[in-house]
Amino acid sequence: MSRVPLSVLDLVPVSAGSTPSEALHDTIDLAREAEAAGYARYWLAEHHLNPGVAGSAPNLVMGAVAAATSSIRIGSAATLVGNVRALQIVEAFGTLVGLYGPRFDLGLGRSGAPAPGSGPRPPTPTTADLPSDEVVDGLVVPAPFPFRIAPGSRFALQAELLGRVPGDVERFADELDTIRAFFAGTFERDGVVVEATPASRSTGAPELWIHGSTGGESARTAGALGLPYGANYHSSPGTVLASVRAYRDAFRPGVRDTPHVIVSADVLVADTDAQATRLGRGYGAWVHSIRSGTGAIPYPSPEDAPELSDDLVTTVADRLSTRFVGAPEHVVEQLATLRRVTGADELLVTTITHAHDARVRSYRLLAEAWGV
Secondary structure, three states, X not given: OOOOOEEEEEOOEOEOOOOHHHHHHHHHHHHXXXXXXXXXXXXXXXXXXXXXXXXXXXXXXXXXXXXXXXXOEEEEEEEEHHHOXXXXXXXXXXXXXXXXXXXXXXXXEOOOOOOOOOOOOOOOOOHHHOOOOEEEOOEEEOOOXXXXXXXXXXXXXXXXXXOOOXXXXXXXXXXXXXXXXHHHOOOEEOOEEOOEOOEOOOOOOOEEEEEEOOOOHXXXXXXXXXXXXXXXXXXXXXXXXXXXXXXXXXXOOOOOOOOOEEEEEEEEEOOOHHHXXXXXXXXXXXXXXXXXXXXXXXXXXXXXXXXXXXXXXXHHHHHHOOOEEEOHHHHHHHHHHHHHHHOOOEEEEEOOOOOHHHHHHHHHHHHHHHOO
């Protein structure tokens, strides 16, 4: 079986008993290890107001990763357009390219926390309203999680502090046009070309990606422009097939001649299935802390991981059933199934453990078994 490239998605997780500073330094170490192991890309996520996640300023971390590595591609997955304006994005990535060369991937997303005053959220569906879990050619595709942002949650506070306003996600297409024009050197105002220094045609431009979790606007926009697309199995496994399908249905030759998809997966590898299962304890509590709106907790150790009650397990069941945990050969088989069912051209792997050395070893074992 042919192997597609593997890449790393890093949230910069903070372990219980550790500090955000230590988490940031662990990221630099992991990036070096990932480059040595043969991973193609090292992408950083954007998360705010989470005690257990230090990846709130990915543009800054990308620069540190670039300074510590030499060849691996570095990027964002994703820079959320609702949180920042096009000019700021272009200037930040223009700076990175100017300092470290054109090995950056600018991944754009349109969502994030909705703005205060955006109107009522749809009611949370009941179990009877949701489709059943499926197994599609060996891949678990759970019912989509009925995500709803509660007033007073960290998500709502994040939106307030980031200055989100009603309808800001609707400017995604316009912001995308502005970003592309600046990097192409074609942005004009009153008939005059305006440059966003240091971004310029002479410096080079990052590779542009669009990321999405559903079959909505992000997938359709990426397809219509012929851009590469990132689909989230790790955080929204119930919608990944619809997301990829919408992208391919909308695809027209543009930046690329043919569709190109990277699909993410949550993975944990150890020498044996039993060791991996033990290291994976605490994942359910960590996911629940995010979905509850209180913010990600520092990732617990296997010994101190809290047990979730049956009703709380139900709220994270989709993530538990789609995390690939086990010995190398077991996880490789699951990733191969994900690639086959989604038709992914690349796979993006995110791994979280309490101990940094266990996380590094997980990536090493997977790289060796996958043959990167």
